[in-house]
Amino acid sequence: MGAIMNRRNFCRTAVAASVAAAIPSLPGCSRKAPVATEAQTSIRAISLDGAEIELERAAVKELGESMTGPVLLSNHPEYDTARKIWNGMHDRRPALIARCLNSTDVSNAVTFAQDRGMLTAVRGGGHSWPGKSVADDGIMIDLSQMHTVTADPDKRRAYAKGGALLAALDAASLEHGLVTTAGVVSHTGVGGFTLGGGLGRLNRKYGLAIDNLRSAEIVTADGRVRRISEDQEPDLFWGIRGGGGNFGVVTEFEFELHPFERKLLSGMLLWPLAQARDVLEFYGEWYQGLSDEMYVGPAMITLPDGSGAVAMEVVYNGDPAAGEKELEPLRKVGTPMDDGVTMQDYNVMQTQEDAAFGHGVRSYIKNGMVSEITQGLVDMMIESYTADPRLAMFTHTLGGAAKRVGELDTAFPHRNAETMLGVGGGWTDPADDESAIAASREWYYALEPFMGGYYDNIDFDGSGAVGNYGPAYERLSKIKGLYDPGNLFRLNSNVEPAV
Numbered sequence: 001m002g003a004i005m006n007r008r009n010f011c012r013t014a015v016a017a018s019v020a021a022a023i024p025s026l027p028g029c030s031r032k033a034p035v036a037t038e039a040q041t042s043i044r045a046i047s048l049d050g051a052e053i054e055l056e057r058a059a060v061k062e063l064g065e066s067m068t069g070p071v072l073l074s075n076h077p078e079y080d081t082a083r084k085i086w087n088g089m090h091d092r093r094p095a096l097i098a099r100c101l102n103s104t105d106v107s108n109a110v111t112f113a114q115d116r117g118m119l120t121a122v123r124g125g126g127h128s129w130p131g132k133s134v135a136d137d138g139i140m141i142d143l144s145q146m147h148t149v150t151a152d153p154d155k156r157r158a159y160a161k162g163g164a165l166l167a168a169l170d171a172a173s174l175e176h177g178l179v180t181t182a183g184v185v186s187h188t189g190v191g192g193f194t195l196g197g198g199l200g201r202l203n204r205k206y207g208l209a210i211d212n213l214r215s216a217e218i219v220t221a222d223g224r225v226r227r228i229s230e231d232q233e234p235d236l237f238w239g240i241r242g243g244g245g246n247f248g249v250v251t252e253f254e255f256e257l258h259p260f261e262r263k264l265l266s267g268m269l270l271w272p273l274a275q276a277r278d279v280l281e282f283y284g285e286w287y288q289g290l291s292d293e294m295y296v297g298p299a300m301i302t303l304p305d306g307s308g309a310v311a312m313e314v315v316y317n318g319d320p321a322a323g324e325k326e327l328e329p330l331r332k333v334g335t336p337m338d339d340g341v342t343m344q345d346y347n348v349m350q351t352q353e354d355a356a357f358g359h360g361v362r363s364y365i366k367n368g369m370v371s372e373i374t375q376g377l378v379d380m381m382i383e384s385y386t387a388d389p390r391l392a393m394f395t396h397t398l399g400g401a402a403k404r405v406g407e408l409d410t411a412f413p414h415r416n417a418e419t420m421l422g423v424g425g426g427w428t429d430p431a432d433d434e435s436a437i438a439a440s441r442e443w444y445y446a447l448e449p450f451m452g453g454y455y456d457n458i459d460f461d462g463s464g465a466v467g468n469y470g471p472a473y474e475r476l477s478k479i480k481g482l483y484d485p486g487n488l489f490r491l492n493s494n495v496e497p498a499v
């Protein structure tokens with residue numbers, strides 16, 4: 001996804017009606033919680049199966065007293081800020097927001113929700129495209145204040161709290177000349193990012209975020225705080241490495257860190273659309289022999305002047321001279337209109353798209369996994385390119401270390417995919433929602449025949465849990481049956497608990 005959006009005006013201008021229609025999976029999404037007043041003895045909420053329930057004010061008060069962090073009701077001055085998430089398309093009002101400061105707070109909030117069968121959303125960094133971290137009339141377990149990351153350079157480990165952002169993970173690691181795989185926009189949450197798999201610019205060298213996860217602290221649906229790893233509750237640990245938020249609230253992630261030279265040969269190459277066939281056909285052959293150090297992700301974009309372009313984002317994580325040599329053949333394809341690949345700090349790359357993907361942008365996105373960039377796919381990419389400045393086609397390149405992990409070693413099964421190919425974009429005017437979503441879908445459906453499976457983290461619609469988890473689904477369902485038989489944690493790429 002990297003390459004693109006900074007080269008074009010991602011933040012353009014987007015319809016609540018069409019968006020609400022696009023997310024039928026969130027019960028109560030059309031209801032507006034009334035402002036809570038002290039005089040009311042109960043607060044209206046919603047159950048897991050969408051029925052209206054009443055929460056006794058005294059019980060809510062008791063929850064507040066049991067927690068270190070506050071419980072925010074709709075009349076609290078911080079309520080409106082706390083309920084907002086990244087994608088401006090979602091304007092939802094939870095019945096209450098449990099703003100947790102530690103795992104005991106999380107446990108108390110989970111137990112409160114479980115005892116009442118309440119619709120439960122978990123907010124980490126708030127970047128869920130479909131807005132699954134907030135639900136009308138539900139409880140929002142808000143981890144945003146649990147955001148610290150510490151690094152232990154001797155052990156080569158980073159410890160990220162459940163609501164930490166990728167910026168903090170990078171910062172704490174880079175300070176010690178260390179790194180782990182993080183995503184391409186630094187205000188994304190570590191929580192949702194990691195639990196879904198975690199694709200980033202270093203995954204060819206170090207694997208996905210989940211491949212670097214060594215242990216986690218998690219609060220399960222029974223309210224228990226558990227430390228899990230390959231040795232402790234290994235099934236559950238397997239499940240959280242790709243299985244999303246299905247199994248509980250992760251309050252801490254422990255990542256392995258790698259020694260890292262942060263000045264890298266990196267940047268973007270750009271060709272006019274007229275050269276797209278030459279560039280993409282070349283790439284389709286060339287990328288198969290690339291070293292693990294080389295990450296190159298193609299994209300099709302529309303520049304601010306309205307012209308189309310093909311972009312390649314390059315990050316070479318190794319000796320720059322070797323990188324220059326490996327890159328040479330790509331640079332010789334056609335005549336690039338811009339070559340911005342140079343020596344620069346990794347953090348420049350990691351933060352360069354933050355503003356383009358600013359909070360409040362309205363955004364829709366879909367993706368699929370591609371195992372081979374065939375002639376047919378290249379033809380369709382060119383044929384289906386749409387000169388809509390709000391939209392782009394982008395990729396997350398996989399392969400390398402990410403591919404050497406067995407298909408079912410973790411719950412992220414797309415190990416044979418060479419790339420994740422997505423289409424979508426962002427705008428700011430609600431009036432654009434309908435047309436931008438329709439145009440994204442049209443573009444996506446043209447490319448879909450060349451895809452197999454998808455990555456739920458980067459998908460607005462959530463094209464179905466089976467497509468996301470593939471052959472991992474059955475084991476996930478069994479684990480879900482053990483740890484969350486009532487499906488409390490259902491606002492995610494949801495796995496049905498096996499009976």
Ligand SMILES: Cc1cc2nc3c(=O)[nH]c(=O)nc-3n(C[C@H](O)[C@H](O)[C@H](O)COP(=O)(O)OP(=O)(O)OC[C@H]3O[C@@H](n4cnc5c(N)ncnc54)[C@H](O)[C@@H]3O)c2cc1C
Nearest residue numbers: 124125126127128133162183184189191192193199245250
């Ligand atoms: C601008 C942008 C850039 C992105 N870039 C990348 C990228 O480079 N690579 C990539 O792989 N993905 C990327 N994504 C997708 C991203 O990984 C998902 O949107 C992810 O869910 C975001 O996590 P979050 O914690 O910010 O989201 P939230 O909205 O807080 O949560 C999303 C989901 O994760 C669950 N969750 C979050 N934290 C926890 C926790 N601690 N415990 C249990 N469940 C939790 C929530 O319940 C919810 O279902 C990007 C998304 C955006 C919007």
